[in-house]
Amino acid sequence: MDHTPNRTQISVVVPVYFSEGTLLALSDRIHKCLLRITFGFELILVDDGSQDQSWQLIQLLSNSSTHVKGIKLSRNFGQHYAISAGCRAAKGEWVVVMDADLQDRPEEIEVLYQKALEGFPVVLASRKDRKDDFGKILSSRLFFRLLSWLTGSKFDPQVGNFGIYHRRVIQEFNRMQEPVRIFSVMIHWMGFPTAKIPVQHEARPEGKSRYTFRKRLNLALEIVLAYSDKPIRLMVKAGILLSFLSVLFGLITLIRYFLGEITVSGYSSLIISIAFFSGVLIAMLGVVGLYIGKIFESVKNRPLYVIDQTTDSEMEIDQIIEYPFNSEAVATKSL
Structure with missing residues (x-):
């Protein structure tokens, strides 16, 4: 275990959207997992315009733990923009990106971290037995096969955003300024040495995915237009x-x-x-x-997203907002 004081070893970035039912359990399981690895960790919860009690719970978690930090976007910008906001705020030597619905098991972080220490700047979680419905699995496979053909690169439908990334990888990701943000595709494009390890994928404990077929179709069209000619x-x-x-x-x-x-x-x-x-x-x-x-x-040169408020007044917001096609970061203070 890393006992180095005042050092953030691991940052966990979680995009949050209508996740009031899983946030408390998610935070508890992440704390238990990371405390076995290091005392120097942070959990960054990015509320992507939820209309439920997600932000109130994030504030509650932040008040009860110094490890938890919250970012609230002004509206729903999309999962990958929320990930971008969290990555720009992350201070850890390693950054974990995962979903808030508990289908990505927090207990797998330790396995990912140990694999990363072998010398891999990117370690991805491969969901060998996905607990999603048949339609989602089928559409995912068809989409990644189409994307592989269009881009000339091979994409694995078993791999999503869940993984651990070295700070250098995240810094390069933050430098990429295109307005269409697809985290996994952008990481894949960088070409850093990557390892994949099988992980257990859990069924959604409650509710349904907010990624409807229409949203997945629009996302697929966005990716095709942004990453393939x-x-x-x-x-x-x-x-x-x-x-x-x-x-x-x-x-x-x-x-x-x-x-x-x-x-x-x-x-x-x-x-x-x-x-x-x-x-x-x-x-x-x-x-x-x-x-x-x-x-x-x-x-148009608009910001990738707009931050409404944060739970940490010392959070370096000037490092979070960056305009596409503009080399200068634009500071946006919390309201």
């Missing part, structure tokens, strides 16, 4: 192929005309061709429009 490349290839087929069709039609096989122009074939190519062009323009929309969002 393959859709545009596919449009170019499709355009070349359609042009080739059009020329071929034109030559065949011309030959049939000179052979006397065509006496009357076909109305149906003309309408079908116009409708088909119009649909293809509109779809292509739509994809280009989505990419342009992402550029438009980026050039």
Whole structure:
């Protein structure tokens, strides 16, 4: 056990959204686990605009333990933005990122930490026996297979955000300024030596996931647009192929005309061709429009998130907020 005073060895970052039913148990289990490793740890709970009693419980936990720190975002920005806020506030040599629903077992932190000490700056938890519903597991596998194909990198559907990361990795993550934040994909892109260890995945103790199918679909679209240009490349290839087929069709039609096989122009074939190519062009323009929309969002230069308040007046808020595409950090004081 690390007994070094005034040193934060491990920071645990937890995005919180409608988690009033699990916060007390989560905090208790994390405290018990980390006290076996070091006295120097902090638990950073980031309330991502919850409308239940989550923030009140975070304040209660912070008042009862010096290890607990809370950050409240002004509205629901999204899980990965809450993770970004927590990572910018973390002071630990190692940073653990996990969910608040207790499907990620706090007891696995010790196993992750011991593996990290072998020399791995990134250690990911691999959920071999996921306790999610069949639809979520299937959609996750299909999405990661599609993402692997689009980006040319292999992604494991058994791996989420749960893992332990060295401070250097988190510092590099904090330097990445793109407005579309997908924590696991950004960590994967860095390419640091990574280890994976199997962990036990628990069923959700209560309630249902706030990640609806619609939200997962929107997240998938965000990732594809932010981290892959393959859709545009596919449009170019499709355009070349359609042009080739059009020329071929034109030559065949011309030959049939000179052979006397065509006496009357076909109305149906003309309408079908116009409708088909119009649909293809509109779809292509739509994809280009989505990419342009992402550029438009980026050039606004808005902050990634806005902090409403914190439980720790000494928390270094000036290190938390950073604007995309701007090298200067912008200080935002708690209200």
